[in-house]
Amino acid sequence: MAGVWRKSSHSGAPDNDCVEVAVEGQWVRVRDSKGPQLLVKVSRRAWRDLVAALKATAV
Numbered sequence: 001m002a003g004v005w006r007k008s009s010h011s012g013a014p015d016n017d018c019v020e021v022a023v024e025g026q027w028v029r030v031r032d033s034k035g036p037q038l039l040v041k042v043s044r045r046a047w048r049d050l051v052a053a054l055k056a057t058a059v
Contacts, residue, residue: 003029021047 003022018033
């Protein structure tokens with residue numbers, strides 16, 4: 001079953017670049033809305049760790 005794709009709240013400006021994610025069980029699928037056929041699939045834990053690291057280094 002495919003998850004529901006959601007766009008990042010930080011996507012869209014200035015060039016309408018969008019990162020989309022869909023949670024599917026223990027996996028998170030990530031894609032660029034301009035090239036949705038190219039996507040990556042990571043574990044929920046890896047996704048959580050990535051988001052935490054990005055938040056920790058955000059300026």
